[in-house]
Amino acid sequence: MxxxxxxxxxxxxxxxxxxxxxxxxxxxxxxxxxxxxxxxxxxxxxxxxxxxxxxxxxxxxxxxxxxxxxxxxxxxxxxxxxxxxxxxxxxxxxxxxxxxxxxxxxxxxxxxxxxxxxxxxxxxxxxxxxxxxxxxxxxxxxxxxxxxxxxxxxxxxxxxxxxxxxxxxxxxxxxxxxxxxxxxxxxxxxxxxxxxxxxxxxxxxxxxxxxSCTCKMGRRNDSMAVVDSKARVIGITGLQVVDASVFPFSVPGQPQATVYMLAEKIAEVVMGDAQIVVVCRSLGR
Ligand SMILES: Cc1cc2nc3c(=O)[nH]c(=O)nc-3n(C[C@H](O)[C@H](O)[C@H](O)COP(=O)(O)OP(=O)(O)OC[C@H]3O[C@@H](n4cnc5c(N)ncnc54)[C@H](O)[C@@H]3O)c2cc1C
Missing domain, CATH: 3.30.560.10 (Glucose Oxidase, domain 3)
Structure with a gap:
């Protein structure tokens, strides 16, 4: 790349x-x-x-x-x-x-x-x-x-x-x-x-x-969206952005807790995807 x-x-x-x-x-x-x-x-x-x-x-x-x-x-x-x-x-x-x-x-x-x-x-x-x-x-x-x-x-x-x-x-x-x-x-x-x-x-x-918000999370048909709901950069394989830049809007308060929440959520996504890969490999797919 x-x-x-x-x-x-x-x-x-x-x-x-x-x-x-x-x-x-x-x-x-x-x-x-x-x-x-x-x-x-x-x-x-x-x-x-x-x-x-x-x-x-x-x-x-x-x-x-x-x-x-x-x-x-x-x-x-x-x-x-x-x-x-x-x-x-x-x-x-x-x-x-x-x-x-x-x-x-x-x-x-x-x-x-x-x-x-x-x-x-x-x-x-x-x-x-x-x-x-x-x-x-x-x-x-x-x-x-x-x-x-x-x-x-x-x-x-x-x-x-x-x-x-x-x-x-x-x-x-x-x-x-x-x-x-x-x-x-x-x-x-x-x-x-x-x-x-x-x-x-x-x-x-x-x-x-x-x-925040310079890499907006959004739907693929949103022209301003940079990442999807799993923080994956739209159009690029194997790349995720996990920080305040993916907020679709600026939260009405201090942002740190939302950053933690986002990180926890995307960490689960990453680990879930990794498990799927392991299962698929064990099934020979
Ligand atoms: C002075 C100050 C006070 C704040 N007070 C509060 C508050 O009281 N409450 C609150 O909720 N929020 C507060 N914030 C905001 C909050 O800290 C940020 O919104 C939050 O940290 C953003 O998280 P992030 O993960 O997007 O980015 P960051 O926390 O900035 O994390 C980015 C990380 O990437 C690393 N990095 C950068 N470049 C590279 C590179 N090339 N390679 C590898 N690593 C790299 C950096 O070292 C950093 O660890 C404050 C911010 C500042 C600056």
Whole structure:
């Protein structure tokens, strides 16, 4: 089999991307009046103390991973009502009724200046209309592919991202969280209008590390399908793809469990096929 054939089937055309707007310098980040892992910056002594606390007492800041809470949320009917009729129509008719559109993940990280404590409110989109793609740049496997995530290229995603940003801000204004917050640092209170939020989102978005779907599993008559239901590459004998790239759609949550499930299922298929071969050989076929 030539490299050309191997490379041609990985030229996925429908990479689904969730995106995340959290980074040490680009996030809905807040200065807070409780201790967060910000205290670790520039303070090796504190890292040592917390490490010892965790190992000996199982207490302290290291008992959490910095992102212990995550929320998968449905946009409310009231919010849909405030969107364009096309957007309000397309989401419910494209995604199942129980499909969450937004992920909110508070993180005990943010900026670090060695003095103040920071925390962030990360926003992920789980129902997206934008599709990226990955394309070969040459017939050599030594050359990196061209990856185009195409973040926020569909207007629906932009609208959802604005909604999610506003909801994250709403959360930080609730009585339970508000008392812990000193001020929003990024993007900051000056960023208020939809136009201003869009500029911020476009400049700050990053991957949620959940790229998938570039080798879609599907029926043989589906022009986008690369593998069949047994993860066998359509049109090539003896080759299976078993990873997140074969997801037919991006799962509305964290993908790792689905990767495990897929691997278990296809492992059974492979072992089943191997047993059939052994039986056939023993029958002399
Ligand atoms: C920073 C980060 C945080 C994440 N957090 C979460 C989370 O909290 N929850 C969650 O559900 N998901 C999370 N994910 C996503 C999750 O890890 C991925 O969706 C999942 O690992 C994808 O599985 P995969 O088998 O498709 O690919 P991978 O896990 O990337 O496996 C690919 C394997 O192929 C190997 N490989 C690559 N090239 C070659 C080669 N030429 N020859 C041989 N082997 C090769 C690699 O070493 C790797 O072991 C996170 C991802 C990242 C990067």
């Amino acid at each position: 030539s490299n050309r054939i191997i490379l041609s089937f990985v030229s996925g055309e429908q990479m689904y991307r969730n995106f995340l707007t959290v980074d040490k310098t680009t996030a809905l980040s807040y200065q807070v009046n409780v201790e967060t892992t910000s205290v670790f910056s520039n303070d090796p002594q504190r890292v040592f103390v917390e490490t010892e606390n965790y190992i000996t007492e199982e207490t302290g800041l290291l008992t959490g991973n910095g992102g212990d809470i995550v929320g998968f949320l449905k946009v409310t009917n009231q919010s849909w009502a405030n969107m364009s009729s096309t957007t309000a129509h397309d989401f419910p008719t494209t995604f199942p009724a129980d499909w969450p559109e937004i992920e909110i993940a508070p993180f005990a990280i943010g900026l670090n200046d060695g003095v103040r404590n920071f925390a962030s409110m990360a926003i992920g989109l789980l129902a997206t209309f934008s599709r990226g793609n990955i394309t070969i740049s040459s017939s050599s496997t030594a050359d990196a592919p061209i990856i185009n995530p195409a973040f926020l290229t569909h207007p629906h995603d932009l609208i959802l991202a604005i909604t999610a940003s506003k909801f994250a801000r709403h959360l930080t204004s609730t009585s339970s969280l508000h008392s812990a917050i000193i001020e929003e640092v990024i993007p900051g209170p000056a960023v208020r209008t939809d136009a201003e939020i869009i500029v911020y989102l476009r400049g700050s978005m990053a991957t949620f590390y959940h790229a």
